[in-house]
Amino acid sequence: MNAFDYRAPRVVDEALAVLREYGEDARVVAGGTALVTMMRQHLVRPGCLVSLRDVQGLSRIEATNGALRLGAMVTHREAEVSPLVRERLPVLAETFRRVATVRIRHMATIGGALAHADPNQDPPVTLLALDARVEVRGAGGRRELPLGEFFRDYYETALEPGELVTGITVPLLAAATGATFLKFLPRTADDYATVAVAATVTLEPDGERCREARIALGSVGVTPLRGRAAEALLPGERLGERVLQAAGEAVKGEVDPLSDHRGSAAYKREMTAVIVKRALTQAWEAARRSARGTR
Amino acid sequence: MTRVVRLTVNGTSHDVEVPTYRTLLDCLRYDLGLTGSKEGCGVGVCGSCTVLLDGKMISSCIALAVFADGREVTTVEGLAEDERLHPVQQAFMDAGGFQCGICTPGQVVSAKALLDANANPSDEEIREWMLGNLCRCTGYYKIVESIRAAAQRSRA
Numbered sequence: 001m002n003a004f005d006y007r008a009p010r011v012v013d014e015a016l017a018v019l020r021e022y023g024e025d026a027r028v029v030a031g032g033t034a035l036v037t038m039m040r041q042h043l044v045r046p047g048c049l050v051s052l053r054d055v056q057g058l059s060r061i062e063a064t065n066g067a068l069r070l071g072a073m074v075t076h077r078e079a080e081v082s083p084l085v086r087e088r089l090p091v092l093a094e095t096f097r098r099v100a101t102v103r104i105r106h107m108a109t110i111g112g113a114l115a116h117a118d119p120n121q122d123p124p125v126t127l128l129a130l131d132a133r134v135e136v137r138g139a140g141g142r143r144e145l146p147l148g149e150f151f152r153d154y155y156e157t158a159l160e161p162g163e164l165v166t167g168i169t170v171p172l173l174a175a176a177t178g179a180t181f182l183k184f185l186p187r188t189a190d191d192y193a194t195v196a197v198a199a200t201v202t203l204e205p206d207g208e209r210c211r212e213a214r215i216a217l218g219s220v221g222v223t224p225l226r227g228r229a230a231e232a233l234l235p236g237e238r239l240g241e242r243v244l245q246a247a248g249e250a251v252k253g254e255v256d257p258l259s260d261h262r263g264s265a266a267y268k269r270e271m272t273a274v275i276v277k278r279a280l281t282q283a284w285e286a287a288r289r290s291a292r293g294t295r
Numbered sequence: 296m297t298r299v300v301r302l303t304v305n306g307t308s309h310d311v312e313v314p315t316y317r318t319l320l321d322c323l324r325y326d327l328g329l330t331g332s333k334e335g336c337g338v339g340v341c342g343s344c345t346v347l348l349d350g351k352m353i354s355s356c357i358a359l360a361v362f363a364d365g366r367e368v369t370t371v372e373g374l375a376e377d378e379r380l381h382p383v384q385q386a387f388m389d390a391g392g393f394q395c396g397i398c399t400p401g402q403v404v405s406a407k408a409l410l411d412a413n414a415n416p417s418d419e420e421i422r423e424w425m426l427g428n429l430c431r432c433t434g435y436y437k438i439v440e441s442i443r444a445a446a447q448r449s450r451a
Contacts, residue, residue, distance in 0.1 A: 001316035002316065003296055003314065003315065003316060004296065004315055004316065005296055005315070006296070006298060006315040006359075006361050008361070008364070032357060032358060032359065032362060033339055033354075033357055036318075036357045036358070036359060037338050037339060037357050039316070040318075040337060040338070040356075040357070041338075049315070049359075051361070051362065053362060077351075100427070101342070101426055101427025102352065102423075102424055102427065103339075103342065103345060103352045103353055103354055103405070103427045104339055104354065104427065106348075106351045106352060106353050107339075107353050107354065107357075107358065188426075189423075189426050190340075190426055190427055
């Protein structure tokens with residue numbers, strides 16, 4: 001690794017000041033699982049590392065009106081085992097459980113994962129399906145943007161120079177809604193997905209038909225994607241074989257996977273359709289159970 | 296550029312001056328002479344560098360020493376009490392949980408962390424917890440047996 005300055009400020013404003021001082025030569029580090037690995041491989045050579053680990057107040061998980069807020073320094077493991085997340089958004093806790101290994105989940109943070117913007121990651125997929133919003137701070141103050149506008153390209157986000165992620169707000173599920181996350185892993189359990197799918201299904205008040213469905217896809221494009229053409233086929237429908245088949249076909253046109261050791265592009269496209277159908281089926285059944293439970 | 300970091304390693308406090316790019320693993324091995332933790336893959340995948348940081352297992356090969364400033368580190372050298380092996384170490388000996396030994400320190404530290412968190416894990420819980428510790432010799436069955444035996448012995 002190259003030589004670099006190291007700062008560990010205690011408040012966000014101080015971190016922002018270091019980012020101004022060093023400009024593009026500074027990199028923010030949270031858990032370090034991605035950044036230190038890239039530094040060891042000489043892919044990144046920062047002049048200064050600004051560590052957020054001593055910054056106060058970035059590690060909280062809180063319930064706020066109709067949503068959960070997770071600070072940027074919450075680790076994947078903390079999100080996975082948090083009683084609050086498990087109770088209010090079990091699909092999110094389950095998603096974090098599927099990331100890498102317990103050891104890496106102890107290190108990797110939510111904010112770090114978002115800023116890293118590797119399209120093979122799991123949590124952004126579920127967070128996208130749940131319509132999460134990213135909280136960002138910079139010299140200009142605080143702003144919030146939908147996760148769908150945050151990811152711009154392979155390893156590229158909407159973060160401006162001098163900005164950093166401070167947290168994420170995740171709305172709870174609406175009534176009569178089911179949500180699921182599926183990760184297709186043909187190799188090992190700690191691998192990146194060949195394709196990952198998160199789906200939510202919300203039922204009409206009659207509990208018999210779909211009112212709204214959201215589909216998010218990971219590892220099949222340069223960013224996590226929404227399957228909007230497939231989503232558009234579902235309102236008003238009962239999710240049976242015919243509709244699911246059509247949704248699976250539609251989603252194939254929305255992905256742009258790369259051929260690699262996890263499968264050819266054509267294989268990944270086919271498997272996206274299969275996993276989307278499976279995820280929608282599970283979300284539909286969970287929504288039906290939820291609707292029956294509340295009536 | 297260097298920093299002085301204060302590490303409490305296996306209960307002993309050290310002030311160590313390190314280059315900022317020093318990994319925690321290299322600090323333990325080369326600055327403190329604790330060569331039990333091994334470097335396997337160097338990218339956080341294989342588990343042979345596993346140590347506990349404030350009681351939580353991490354990959355020390357992708358943690359910087361400066362990240363551990365002011366915190367407690369437990370390595371495989373910290374498990375035995377004098378000449379008495381930790382129950383996990385004894386069980387790995389008794390049940391044949393290792394062959395070549397390269398992955399063993401990481402396996403043992405991970406298994407200790409598991410039993411600290413869950414004194415009575417099911418086989419499935421053992422496998423899920425340990426899936427990040429790769430072993431090219433044992434085929435894993437004897438590792439799972441060792442951990443099961445250590446759990447039984449710790450409860451007895």
